[in-house]
Amino acid sequence: MDEILDHQTQPDNPISATPFSVDLFSPSGENFFEEYTKKIAPVSVPIKNILMDSSTTDFVENLGQAFILSLEQKNDVLRIIRDILLGDLSAGDMTVTIAKKLTISQQTAQQIRDKIVKELFAPAIEDIKKIQREKFPDRVGQGSVNTTRPTMSQPPAPPQMKNGPPINQSNVIDLRNNP
Numbered sequence: 001m002d003e004i005l006d007h008q009t010q011p012d013n014p015i016s017a018t019p020f021s022v023d024l025f026s027p028s029g030e031n032f033f034e035e036y037t038k039k040i041a042p043v044s045v046p047i048k049n050i051l052m053d054s055s056t057t058d059f060v061e062n063l064g065q066a067f068i069l070s071l072e073q074k075n076d077v078l079r080i081i082r083d084i085l086l087g088d089l090s091a092g093d094m095t096v097t098i099a100k101k102l103t104i105s106q107q108t109a110q111q112i113r114d115k116i117v118k119e120l121f122a123p124a125i126e127d128i129k130k131i132q133r134e135k136f137p138d139r140v141g142q143g144s145v146n147t148t149r150p151t152m153s154q155p156p157a158p159p160q161m162k163n164g165p166p167i168n169q170s171n172v173i174d175l176r177n178n179p
Contacts (some may be wrong), residue, residue: 015061015074019082020051039086043131046124047085056081059120067112069102076101081116085128087135 020040040051050056060081064074080097083089089097094116099109121128132139 015057015064015071015078017075017078018052018054018057019078019085043086044124044127047127047131050120050124051082051085056120063112063115066115067104067108073102077112077116081120084121085124085131087131090136090139091128091132092136092139 040048043051056078060074060077063069063077069077077098080089080094080101084091084094095106095109095113098104098112099106102109102112104112117125
């Protein structure tokens, strides 16, 4: 028995779940399955593919090998991926959540986050951004899913007026002298 439990916690123990199924069969209340399927139904096909495809399992398994993650840590990565895809977790919190759940350094968590965003989320990045904007409208531009620069993004500068009437320092326009 101890040998079986020991094998399950070894980094080389492969996962068999996807982000969709990682917690599907754990006891979570009587309406869990119905509520969960309602939550998944409206998401786009590219997001469903990431949630349910075995290639996501393979991706997380490779992450586990690269970063020497235990079975439970790999399952936590699957949960984080699921939560981002369904809008239950803000993409801006992804690095902190990875570091906390996996009990790893911020630097390693950032490396894992970057791989997930650039390699796994790439086919559905626009759909993910849309969900993130809908679920976290107050966080738009604060570190949402960004494939080019994984750090916090800055809000765009306000547009500059061209050929507008001159405004004096008191913000009053003198209409008497305009032709």
